[in-house]
Amino acid sequence: MSDSTGSTDRQVSVATIQRELTSFARRARATAARMHPELSLVSYTLLAHLEDRGGCRATDLAAYYLLDKSTVSRQVAALERAGHVERRTDPDDHRMQLLHLTEQGEQVLAQAADRRSQAFHTRLADWEPAELARFAAYLTRYNEAAARNP
Template structure:
């Protein structure tokens, strides 16, 4: 077996372990935001927190999911009082999505706990390794899409 193939297998193994842990953490963090929140909805809240206000179609394109699927997920977040949908002033057919004040507060509290865990995991790493890790993860994610 050549060295590159073995290296790729190791990357796949570590990525699988990371994703498995990520799913478990997503369940925990979702419950911290709201007891009835689906785990995959944390990622939606993360994007809404980043953009503050975004069109549903733009968010669907960024996430690579269909508008219908996203709309169903957003309706569930609206029902929990975490997200609001408002008419887009530039296009009445579209809507702008944003976190409610409660959604923002709950998300920020859960995110602080998650960042604290990440900080504890990486605290023994040199700062340049943490920066490089972040840079490489961003590069990987950009190439994946």
């Protein structure tokens, strides 16, 4: 295979990956609205992050997701109004407020996560274990590279 053919194959593959990831993202937003109408995809993501971290500051959310602080502030305010998130004083620095899931937030997140898990199991039901393992490894590798090079 010549370099130009390899280069063309690579370009076609990268274009296909870009198109398919874009399609995946659009479908994820649409599916999220159906699976857990009480949570937007952003809200679900923020709640999941708070659960994973055991709470954090709003500025930590903004930095992690590369979002403007005002965007995170609006999302957090909506989650607070819905009763999913509460602010607690940081025990290490009483000037700071940490965001934590409420019991209601934990329940709505668990329900949404269960529905998402069921949907993934359904979509991947006819995949062989080796295919799933490769796909999981490729997604992990891609996301690790994306985290290093946003």
